[in-house]
Amino acid sequence: MASKKITFLPHDHGVKVAPGETILRAALETGIHINASCGGEGVCGKCRVIIESGEVADGLSDRLSPEDVDKGYRLACKAVVVDDVTVRIPVESTVDKAILNTAPTGRQTAKIQQMDLGDLKEAGLFIPPVEKIYLELPPPERQDNLPDVSRLVSYLKLRHNEHRMEVSLPVIRKIPDVFRQEDFKVTATLLRPVRPEGKNRLVNVQSGDTTDRNYAIAMDIGTTTVYGQLVNLITGEIVAEHGEFNGQISYGEDVITRIMYAEKGDGLEKINQVVIETMNTIINKVMGKSKIDPEDISTITIAGNTTMTQLMLRINPRYIRRSPYVPASTIYPPVNARQLGLELGSHVTALVYPQVSSYVGGDIVAGVMGSGMYRTDKLTLFMDIGTNAEIVVGNKDWMACAACSAGPAFEGGGLEFGMRAAKGAIEDFSIDPASLEPMNITIGNVRPKGICGSGLITIVAALFETGVIDSQGKYDRDRNSSRIRCRNDIYEYVLAWRADTQIDRDIVLTEIDIDNLIRAKGAIYSGCLTLLDEVGLSISDLDQIILAGGFGSYVDLERAMVIGLLPEIDPDKVTYVGNSSLMGAKMSSLTNSIRQHVVEVTNMMTNFELSETSSYMDHYIAALFLPHTDLDLFPKVKDRVARRRRGQG
């Protein structure tokens, strides 16, 4: 559908949006503020706008009188764009004219970068890890009664030049009957060696010609969520995917509590079983959706952080959480999937991504591989901000990595009204710099319940940009607004009044919450500086940033730079790779070139325990400001702050 133009007045700012968008979301994306308290549910009635020309659908509400409607008033959160339209935002009180004259800064999220089979082939990186070969074997006769396996192996050698074949017991068990189902017409599935000098593994034999069906499963074991994809190895397409909460959540929200559980009695066995069950649920879902024959799946590639990996493999994680933080292994051998308890064919091999250290795990290695960081010349900062934050700096020649104890702020944890990115979470925000009225946008357009990670960043950035908080995250005590108040000696900003929420309480952001965020972003930013420092480089040397993790998909890059979470860099140089762990797992399923390099890359990744790195604490303390003590690191923010001060002055 052709996009429609909305012209916002009095700003006189035009923007094109897809039909079906609400006026409120369109304004927010454009950077134009409309007061809105209730998240978009149409309850608070604050987001009144006047349709001056053109047509919108809906937007009516009992909060608007018939007279209002006649005058063209609609609720922006409910009014849906169907045609070009001119919308006036009523300037009801003391809107600062200066604000109207500055060009609104629209949201900018990172470009999404995903590689597919075509890209791999183009880059010369396609080495099929699993291949099927159709064979019409000569049936045995009295004068030629070679054992079945010998017949197959020698035919593969003679007719297909396939040598160095390894055949596992589960396949041998199948062979006698499968051979005789279609008169010795069979398809052999070969798992290629990672290194050319290795052996081919005959992992399956099927009757008839099944060469057009060749699949793999890629899986990411997150602390919170487990995702699986069923990948077509011939086309590179994702045939089906599914995500589930990691069943281990009921044993603890984060890796530390999981480890503590695993240390007690048969805790490891239990918690292992739980994640295997989650994995099996996902396997069964993607199998059900795709309706493919389980026999046509040959591998499952699994990536997860170090703790998730050890729990999944049933390896005691006790020493991960104790100084000096030693994981069990870097590299895990390929293992039969059934041996792990996975409900897959007896021939399926499970490949597990290697780990760097106790807190830089296979998910990060998968990200480095899947994003292509391991083969770029560009100096790259890779950041995965989730329950924990991991960063990698480097390029194809060297890499330094670290885990930052960011705390759970970016997942909505540790805040008075924090919540996960679920329905009712304030995910986006704007503030009227004069009236301090908010524009809350919630996930699902319902009355707010709390604040999620990306919302928090946007709120703090907006409060800072408008001078409502200072660089230390303290509210301006001189502001005369009912929205800023002091309760139990703690200043807070009221995002939504009780009546406009779902929780029968005012939703507020306290200075303690802001302090939490500053510590979290300070830990991450100073981690980047420390890694760069250790190799004699600085932020300005960075050629690109790769963001990974669920968090990165929605974060407004400019706002993340305003608060000093991301280094200030041209937003066009920031790409988002989504669930990089899952992507890395998928890429390993598609080509052996990834697996050829993964061990050396893992060995190349120098791990820094930040708490053991002398410069880290200095960097950290310097980063406990918005955006930073050293404003020269953030020239654009510096400029904007200066302009704001001039505007106020």
Place this chain on the structure above:
Amino acid sequence: MASKKITFLPHDHGVKVAPGETILRAALETGIHINASCGGEGVCGKCRVIIESGEVADGLSDRLSPEDVDKGYRLACKAVVVDDVTVRIPVESTVDKAILNTAPTGRQTAKIQQMDLGDLKEAGLFIPPVEKIYLELPPPERQDNLPDVSRLVSYLKLRHNEHRMEVSLPVIRKIPDVFRQEDFKVTATLLRPVRPEGKNRLVNVQSGDTTDRNYAIAMDIGTTTVYGQLVNLITGEIVAEHGEFNGQISYGEDVITRIMYAEKGDGLEKINQVVIETMNTIINKVMGKSKIDPEDISTITIAGNTTMTQLMLRINPRYIRRSPYVPASTIYPPVNARQLGLELGSHVTALVYPQVSSYVGGDIVAGVMGSGMYRTDKLTLFMDIGTNAEIVVGNKDWMACAACSAGPAFEGGGLEFGMRAAKGAIEDFSIDPASLEPMNITIGNVRPKGICGSGLITIVAALFETGVIDSQGKYDRDRNSSRIRCRNDIYEYVLAWRADTQIDRDIVLTEIDIDNLIRAKGAIYSGCLTLLDEVGLSISDLDQIILAGGFGSYVDLERAMVIGLLPEIDPDKVTYVGNSSLMGAKMSSLTNSIRQHVVEVTNMMTNFELSETSSYMDHYIAALFLPHTDLDLFPKVKDRVARRRRGQG
């Protein structure tokens, strides 16, 4: 104890025996006949002898009157040698003087040949398959927090020059805790690669120094019996051993009935479980006897015939028994012992001997390897005569093999009074050529219950040598003896009258029984001839015979040649290797040199399906005589028969 001399009169033949031997057994071993019906239980009272000088213990019985005793009469079956002694055998009736004048031919069984670790080392064949290395690892510190496995692998590389290390998941699972039990002092167990270019497998890690404890299990899965040995890999000693009937016996006596059972419903799963249970019983017995730590066992090597191997590995054996007789595989990959259901440590690797064909299995390959046949220049005939008979002809440069459908005669099957070699079986025999009175010796010296395989051979040989049966196995109709009679049109010889048996029936040997034996030995002998024929050689080219199997241990070589079971060859060139399957399994546990060669040897062994080999039927028909149609193949027997005829003439 010094041996004692017995002088038998009227033969005037002296022999030395160990004190404690009975006069009866001593006579038998020497080839001197004493009438004895009841197997040595002292019931029949026939084996009366006179002690002319010297002393014996016991030998009294209520079958001897006080006068007899005074005169020096004793029962030979009860009289025990304690000193040099002269024994007269009463010539009660018509003993042929000629017999007395021929030198008695004593029993001659094959020399037992067994290799041990010392022999291996001497022959330069010792390549340790499992080695333990004691390590004092530097414990991790904050500035050195390598993953545990990486620490171990890099230390092995740096300090012990151990490279190309593969670590399996079960070992990784152990490592974190084991490392910390004795402050990173650990013993690593390495399974060496069979080929030098292969990888070392780290199969176990134990805390402290356990390098003085290194064991393996060797196991032979026979159709009837399963044997296991616990082998000390440092000394080569057998620490404990145990045998059990194969639990599958209740599902059928031979491989064919087992296969038939396995083909039905979940028969394969059941019959697999049963043999695994037998194996576990043996494992537990040898572990219990030896009291070693299960952690100190790293491998189990298993040899069995093709059907036993497939059932043990749970591979459908259906096609083994159907033309064209195709087994599943030649070579089986090493497999985790737990995966087979064996109650061994999670790190234990099971190695399975390769198979040649459906009826020449891993037991025979193990025999070829363990007996050293695979590395000799001598033209060798290897024979394993058990439930089935397998033969291999060749040397280190070539080998031909075949299975002979000998039937169960050599295991005491298919005879009217046949039985396994158990208590009460007539295992040895002699006949008075004039009176036709027997000298029965039974296992356990009890009244006879039946005839076992080695007894059968001796009986038939003795009957033939004395002319009681002719070369077609027919009784001399002209003999005037109550022992030879015709019942239901079938001639038979009464070995023991009802009163002297345990079964309340006369124990006889019928012409049908003899015919069975002739067919069985004919099948084996003609198999040998056929194999030799196919490569243009003949019996006279043979340098040695290696006998294997439980049967071979007791068989009288001369007698076996008399009936034409064994080719006529200098008895000193015949060696007996016992349970060669078990020995081969043991040898593979002790040195990798066996495993290095086993695949090429297996591939070198050309299998002949005798029924498909054109010359076989001719050879077979020619072999259906005692000893053979062509007496030139048996010059000594020919000579003996000629002498006998002269003696009679």
